[in-house]
Amino acid sequence: MSRYTRVTYIGVMVALALVLQLLEGIMPLPYIAPGVKLGLANIISLIALIYFGFKSALLVVVIRTFMAAFLSGRVYSFFYSGAGALLSVLIMGLVYWKFRKYFSIQGISILGAVAHNIAQISVASLLIDTVSVFSYLPILMVSGIITGYFIGLTVNLLRRVLDPMLLDKFLKPKFSK
Amino acid sequence: MKQLKFGDMIMIALILLAAISLFIYYQYTNSTSSAEQVIIEVDGEVIKTFDLPQNELVQYKVQIDEDDYNLVEIVGNRVRLKEATCPDQVCVKEGWISKAGEALICLPHKLVVKISGELVEDDGVDVKSF
Structure with a gap:
């Protein structure tokens, strides 16, 4: 895959992730607790990780978080959602790279979601200087398992379409079928 | 590829365990007030x-x-x-x-x-x- 192909795909993935993230922000979803969300943008992080490798996934996540903060105008949310996204992609990358044999995509997605929530809560507690936010962690962990599982399922469905499109053309298979 | 693997099960169990113990910890520490x-x-x-x-x-x-x-x-x-x-x-x-x-x-x-x-x-x- 040439540099230009890679840059193009990263751009496309950033755009997709941004749209998903902003769409999720305006979707009327039932309110459960602060921080409970679908994590639709994680679909793109996982796709980037699977087809383009860790470095590209990291780039997509960093650029997406930056741009989402500026587009939504909520710069304060940049710190904690950025920390969540970063830790999540680091952990998913590590697990995908080293322990792929033992985990399915759903499992990796769940790990990413829970890591996201833990980082987010930690940064929030640092920002407002209180530990009471940690009382939300149990519900966030359970919601992370549920949403992470379905995001993983979605990625598996997408792979059925993307595999024949992407693998033959320029990409070396980065995973075992 | 579609099914949950052994590692997934262990991981989900561990996360649930952590969540439940945290929840119980918060309930317990708060009930003594x-x-x-x-x-x-x-x-x-x-x-x-x-x-x-x-x-x-x-x-x-x-x-x-x-x-x-x-x-x-x-x-x-x-x-x-x-x-x-x-x-x-x-x-x-x-x-x-x-x-x-x-x-x-x-x-x-x-x-x-x-x-x-x-x-x-x-x-x-x-x-x-x-």
Whole structure:
């Protein structure tokens, strides 16, 4: 895959992730607790990780978080959602790279979601200087398992379409079928 | 590839275990409370406390800066943020809290309204109230 192909795909993935993230922000979803969300943008992080490798996934996540903060105008949310996204992609990358044999995509997605929530809560507690936010962690962990599982399922469905499109053309298979 | 693998099961079990133990820990530490208070903190500093229960409706406006405020409402044993000028309104959507250990948090304003069992002294920080 040439540099230009890679840059193009990263751009496309950033755009997709941004749209998903902003769409999720305006979707009327039932309110459960602060921080409970679908994590639709994680679909793109996982796709980037699977087809383009860790470095590209990291780039997509960093650029997406930056741009989402500026587009939504909520710069304060940049710190904690950025920390969540970063830790999540680091952990998913590590697990995908080293322990792929033992985990399915759903499992990796769940790990990413829970890591996201833990980082987010930690940064929030640092920002407002209180530990009471940690009382939300149990519900966030359970919601992370549920949403992470379905995001993983979605990625598996997408792979059925993307595999024949992407693998033959320029990409070396980065995973075992 | 579609099915959950062995590692997934272990991981989900561990996360659930951690979540349940954390939940029990919070429930346990909160059930030992006696005198309940509402504590209002901004940026980690206690700015105002109220004893619970309040017999009359109490409305307390926390002024964050010139334009921004959060309106705390206390009725009986229940507390909520009635109004806020923060962009996401997460704190307002949370609704009422009534148990010790529960908290309403407004991240953009660095505001925490929590119900505590322990007695925390009002440390006399300058209170800007209306």
